[in-house]
Amino acid sequence: GAVVSQHPSRVICKSGTSVKIECRSLDFQATTMFWYRQFPKQSLMLMATSNEGSKATYEQGVEKDKFLINHASLTLSTLTVTSAHPEDSSFYICSAQRGDKAYEQYFGPGTRLTVT
Amino acid sequence: GDSVTQMEGPVTLSEEAFLTINCTYTATGYPSLFWYVQYPGEGLQLLLKATKADDKGSNKGFEATYRKETTSFHLEKGSVQVSDSAVYFCALVNAGNMLTFGGGTRLMVKP
Numbered sequence: 163g164a165v166v167s168q169h170p171s172r173v174i175c176k177s178g179t180s181v182k183i184e185c186r187s188l189d190f191q192a193t194t195m196f197w198y199r200q201f202p203k204q205s206l207m208l209m210a211t212s213n214e215g216s217k218a219t220y221e222q223g224v225e226k227d228k229f230l231i232n233h234a235s236l237t238l239s240t241l242t243v244t245s246a247h248p249e250d251s252s253f254y255i256c257s258a259q260r261g262d263k264a265y266e267q268y269f270g271p272g273t274r275l276t277v278t
Numbered sequence: 279g280d281s282v283t284q285m286e287g288p289v290t291l292s293e294e295a296f297l298t299i300n301c302t303y304t305a306t307g308y309p310s311l312f313w314y315v316q317y318p319g320e321g322l323q324l325l326l327k328a329t330k331a332d333d334k335g336s337n338k339g340f341e342a343t344y345r346k347e348t349t350s351f352h353l354e355k356g357s358v359q360v361s362d363s364a365v366y367f368c369a370l371v372n373a374g375n376m377l378t379f380g381g382g383t384r385l386m387v388k389p
Binding site for chain 2: 166168204205206208255257263264265267268269270271272
C-alpha cells in the first residue's frame with residue numbers, strides 16, 4: 163500500500179525560531195501534496211496545496227510568508243513554520259495524492275508542534 | 279460552501295455492540311462521500327466511499343449508505359471490536375476536487 167511519512171513526529175521549539183516538517187511519499191510519486199492543520203477536537207483544515215516544481219496554493223487566511231512550502235521533488239514536500247509563536251502550536255498533517263482524484267490522498271501520521 | 283457535520287465523541291461501546299456514527303453534509307450538486315479512519319499514531323486511511331445517491335460503501339464490516347434525501351452518510355457496524363478504536367472522519371469531495379472533512383468522532387471500544 164501507499165505509505166506517507168512525516169518527520170519529525172513531535173517537535174518543541176521556542177518562540178521566534180523556525181521549524182521544518184518533512185513529508186515523504188515512500189513508494190509512489192506525488193505531483194500534488196497537501197498540508198492540513200488539525201486543532202483539538204476539530205476537523206482537518208486545509209492550509210495549502212503543494213505542487214511539484216511550482217508555487218504552493220494557499221487557502222484563504224493562511225499566511226504564505228509564515229508557512230513556507232517547498233515541493234522540490236515528486237516524493238518530498240516540506241513545511242517550514244517561520245518565526246513560530248505559541249498560537250502556531252498544533253497538529254500538522256500532510257497527504258500525498260497518487261492519482262487524479264482528491265480521495266486518492268494518502269496521509270502521513272502527523273507532526274505535533276509545540277511552541278513555548 | 280460545502281460542510282460536513284458529524285456527531286461529537288467520544289463514543290464508548292462494549293465489544294460486539296452495534297455502532298452508528300452520524301454524518302450529514304451540505305453541498306451543492308452531487309458530491310462523493312467518504313469515511314476515513316485514523317488509528318492511534320497513524321495517518322488517515324480511506325475506509326469506504328460512495329459516489330452517488332443510494333450507493334452503499336462497505337469495508338471491514340463497516341457500511342454507509344449515501345442518502346441524498348436526508349443528506350446523510352451514517353457509518354454503521356454490526357459488532358465492533360477493540361481494534362476498531364480510532365477516530366473516524368466523514369468527508370466529501372465536490373466539484374472543486376478537494377476533500378472537506380467533518381470534525382471527527384473518537385470511538386473507544388472496551389473489552
